[in-house]
Amino acid sequence: MALPTHISSGPPASPSRQPVYALVGNPNCGKSTLFNALTGLKQKVGNYPGVTVEKKVGTAYSQHGQPITVIDLPGTYSLAARSPDEAVTRDVLLGRRADTSTPDRILCIVDATNLERNLYLVHQVLDLGRPVILVLNMMDLAARAGLNVRAARLEKELGIPVIACEAVHGRGLIELKLAMSRPDLPLARHAWDIPAAIAPAVGELQASLIAHDRKAPLLARAEALLLLTDQDSVRVAGSSPLSSRTAELLRAWQERWSAAGTDWAGTLVSSRYDAIGQIAAQVVLRDGTVGPSASDRIDSVATHPFWGWAVLGTVMTLLFLSIFTLAEGPMNWIDAHIASLADAVKTALPPGDLRDLITDGAIAGVGGVIIFLPQILILFFFIGLLESTGYMARAAFIMDRLMSRVGLNGKSFIPMLSSYACAIPGIMATRTIEDPKDRLVTILVAPLMSCSARLPVYLLMIAALVPGDRVPLPTKVGIMILMYALGTFGAFFFAWLFKRTLLKGAPPLMIMELPPYRLPRLKDVAQHMVERGWLFVRRAGTVILGISIILWFLSAYPKAPEGTPPTQQLAQSFAGQAGHALEPLIKPIGFDWQIGIGLITSFAAREVFVSTMSVVFNVETTDDDTTPLRQALLAAKWPDGRPLFTPLVCFTLMIFYVFAMQCMSTIAVVKRETNGWKWPIFQTCYMTGTAWILSFVVYQSGRALGF
Amino acid sequence: MPDAPAPPSSDPSSIPLSQLAVGANATIREFPKLGTAFLRLREMGLLAGTPITLVRAAPLGDPLEIKIRGYHLTLRKSEADHIFVSPAA
Numbered sequence: 077m078a079l080p081t082h083i084s085s086g087p088p089a090s091p092s093r094q095p096v097y098a099l100v101g102n103p104n105c106g107k108s109t110l111f112n113a114l115t116g117l118k119q120k121v122g123n124y125p126g127v128t129v130e131k132k133v134g135t136a137y138s139q140h141g142q143p144i145t146v147i148d149l150p151g152t153y154s155l156a157a158r159s160p161d162e163a164v165t166r167d168v169l170l171g172r173r174a175d176t177s178t179p180d181r182i183l184c185i186v187d188a189t190n191l192e193r194n195l196y197l198v199h200q201v202l203d204l205g206r207p208v209i210l211v212l213n214m215m216d217l218a219a220r221a222g223l224n225v226r227a228a229r230l231e232k233e234l235g236i237p238v239i240a241c242e243a244v245h246g247r248g249l250i251e252l253k254l255a256m257s258r259p260d261l262p263l264a265r266h267a268w269d270i271p272a273a274i275a276p277a278v279g280e281l282q283a284s285l286i287a288h289d290r291k292a293p294l295l296a297r298a299e300a301l302l303l304l305t306d307q308d309s310v311r312v313a314g315s316s317p318l319s320s321r322t323a324e325l326l327r328a329w330q331e332r333w334s335a336a337g338t339d340w341a342g343t344l345v346s347s348r349y350d351a352i353g354q355i356a357a358q359v360v361l362r363d364g365t366v367g368p369s370a371s372d373r374i375d376s377v378a379t380h381p382f383w384g385w386a387v388l389g390t391v392m393t394l395l396f397l398s399i400f401t402l403a404e405g406p407m408n409w410i411d412a413h414i415a416s417l418a419d420a421v422k423t424a425l426p427p428g429d430l431r432d433l434i435t436d437g438a439i440a441g442v443g444g445v446i447i448f449l450p451q452i453l454i455l456f457f458f459i460g461l462l463e464s465t466g467y468m469a470r471a472a473f474i475m476d477r478l479m480s481r482v483g484l485n486g487k488s489f490i491p492m493l494s495s496y497a498c499a500i501p502g503i504m505a506t507r508t509i510e511d512p513k514d515r516l517v518t519i520l521v522a523p524l525m526s527c528s529a530r531l532p533v534y535l536l537m538i539a540a541l542v543p544g545d546r547v548p549l550p551t552k553v554g555i556m557i558l559m560y561a562l563g564t565f566g567a568f569f570f571a572w573l574f575k576r577t578l579l580k581g582a583p584p585l586m587i588m589e590l591p592p593y594r595l596p597r598l599k600d601v602a603q604h605m606v607e608r609g610w611l612f613v614r615r616a617g618t619v620i621l622g623i624s625i626i627l628w629f630l631s632a633y634p635k636a637p638e639g640t641p642p643t644q645q646l647a648q649s650f651a652g653q654a655g656h657a658l659e660p661l662i663k664p665i666g667f668d669w670q671i672g673i674g675l676i677t678s679f680a681a682r683e684v685f686v687s688t689m690s691v692v693f694n695v696e697t698t699d700d701d702t703t704p705l706r707q708a709l710l711a712a713k714w715p716d717g718r719p720l721f722t723p724l725v726c727f728t729l730m731i732f733y734v735f736a737m738q739c740m741s742t743i744a745v746v747k748r749e750t751n752g753w754k755w756p757i758f759q760t761c762y763m764t765g766t767a768w769i770l771s772f773v774v775y776q777s778g779r780a781l782g783f
Numbered sequence: 784m785p786d787a788p789a790p791p792s793s794d795p796s797s798i799p800l801s802q803l804a805v806g807a808n809a810t811i812r813e814f815p816k817l818g819t820a821f822l823r824l825r826e827m828g829l830l831a832g833t834p835i836t837l838v839r840a841a842p843l844g845d846p847l848e849i850k851i852r853g854y855h856l857t858l859r860k861s862e863a864d865h866i867f868v869s870p871a872a
């Protein structure tokens with residue numbers, strides 16, 4: 077069953093429509109770099125409807141200035157998908173997605189240093205019967221590894237244009253654009269024999285796909301082949317399902333083979349690799365042997381039983397130090413500008429509800445989130461840097477054993493660690509986790525890691541907890557470590573629990589390529605950072621704005637008579653009433669209605685608790701000095717004269733903030749990443765529920781012990 | 784290793800990949816037919832007859848790093864238990 081040879085396709089598309097290219101390739105083969113080099117900043121980043129898989133579409137220009145659409149499909153090793161990302165790649169190429177136009181032509185990028193495995197995907201793609209251009213990337217690295225990869229020979233073997241390229245240095249791009257501009261492209265000439273054991277099945281499935289699924293003959297053959305290796309096939313939203321006739325036929329064949337002990341999938345994979353082996357033998361010449369590569373030498377330290385931990389610890393420490401030091405300046409800048417913006421609006425508009433809505437509702441609320449943007453962006457930048465250098469895979473390799481104790485794999489490590497700074501980039505970084513259940517578990521527990529917005533609350537409570545004006549450093553650090561440890565332990569406990577109950581699944585695999593170390597391309601990393609940051613602002617922005625306005629309304633209404641001090645205004649507002657209404661619920665954990673107001677307003681972001689307490693207790697505070705607030709807290713009393721903020725209550729409040737989901741931005745991001753309200757609502761309930769239960773246990777046992 | 788299947792009798796010299804010495808070269812002999820993990824490993828080039836090197840184990844002993852067809856790959860011992868290899872002389 078060899079493919080017909082020397083068919084020329086007509087012009088890539090009618091003049092009314094831009095030609096559409098799909099860019100496919102293995103992970104780590106330089107696909108994003110090539111996409112950026114081809115399309116520059118003319119990219120649209122979004123989501124495939126119904127799935128949280130990033131959709132990237134850009135416009136490139138041919139040598140004659142004609143626009144060409146390029147779809148950057150998620151990287152994959154095979155079209156037999158095992159994750160939602162890979163399923164999207166498969167479905168777009170097979171024309172199964174109504175939301176994406178089926179590409180006219182395919183741009184296949186391969187890593188020349190690793191030709192055999194990369195050609196496996198190419199081999200599957202060539203079956204699709206569409207014009208393919210092969211980009212042989214990283215030719216410089218192949219030469220350095222002692223490999224002579226002969227592009228001309230590969231072109232002759234496959235019968236399609238093969239462009240030698242170094243996307244990082246921009247070499248080969250002109251030749252590539254010339255090839256993309258060609259009005260006709262030859263179809264592949266790769267003749268390979270489908271193994272006799274499965275050939276009848278492929279023929280029947282192909283016929284059924286043509287008849288019942290209305291597929292073109294070549295595409296039907298490709299899909300028939302794919303169905304045989306697509307065992308637990310991943311279905312994602314937006315993908316048109318197989319007709320029942322074809323599905324039935326497939327099941328019948330699989331049953332027949334299983335009974336006969338035929339290893340159909342293995343036979344198919346082997347025959348592809350046999351064909352690839354013959355091509356590679358012609359194309360790749362080894363220029364003598366080379367010693368251990370730089371990557372091997374780095375890894376002998378970076379994954380060493382002792383030095384590996386030292387390197388990991390150093391990298392992570394540097395990461396956190398730089399997040400907090402680098403973010404400080406921009407955060408102060410944003411803080412100042414938000415304040416001056418609010419002032420400007422105050423002077424420009426007449427006093428009234430509209431003015432307050434804009435300044436105290438929209439500007440203050442959104443500003444409270446924007447202020448974390450520097451941290452979020454820096455974290456995205458470092459995650460991108462770790463990914464593009466190849467160290468991310470090593471960190472996952474080292475941490476896998478520990479993560480497997482709670483039923484996750486090493487890939488959950490970076491998202492969880494990032495959440496110490498902010499859960500938002502952590503949750504957005506879970507996209508590298510293939511298994512949807514593992515990814516969901518990681519998303520659910522990530523906000524338990526104590527983020528930087530909890531710090532102001534912890535610091536205020538520690539100040540109120542410890543007698544004396546200055547808290548001794550060891551006490552401060554000790555309590556702080558305790559809170560961080562509690563959150564971390566909680567995250568691991570709930571991951572373990574969810575993996576055993578709610579999101580039970582097979583133990584995760586750790587099949588992961590360790591790509592060679594590469595110098596990062598800062599331009600790509602920065603572009604990725606901006607994309608991610610913008611995605612967050614755009615998608616979470618509306619939810620955040622909405623909740624900010626609601627929270628403003630709750631604390632501004634009903635209006636007290638003119639001239640009422642802010643403290644009394646807040647006390648009689650809906651928020652104040654809600655605080656009162658909440659009191660029976662939070663009294664068992666030692667909180668009164670005034671703290672209740674703080675719990676409600678700090679739902680926007682945890683650090684808002686501090687500013688709310690200043691309003692509740694009528695204290696002028698600055699960010700740098702919480703002493704007046706601390707004194708006011710210590711002076712606060714229950715109506716019966718008992719002190720409100722006893723050391724036990726302060727401690728309980730900290731524990732409450734370790735566990736409670738008090739962050740609307742996280743909720744907005746989880747909603748987006750899980751495609752619905754179900755999981756963010758579940759997450760809020762389980763976290764805040766746990767917070768209440770633990771606070772209750774701590775407070776009541778503290779009371780019983782006489783604190 | 785109670786869970787690992789006994790080495791196939793056809794090739795008495797083959798051992799599970801998880802028992803290969805660090806740094807040793809070997810050739811894959813027997814590979815499980817079913818399971819998503821093994822299908823993906825096969826698609827990544829782990830086939831009977833393919834040369835393989837066990838590069839190292841992670842600092843905590845699991846997962847393993849192997850070199851195959853010129854690239855580096857990790858897999859857990861629980862998978863490596865089922866892949867049989869014959870060590871190079």
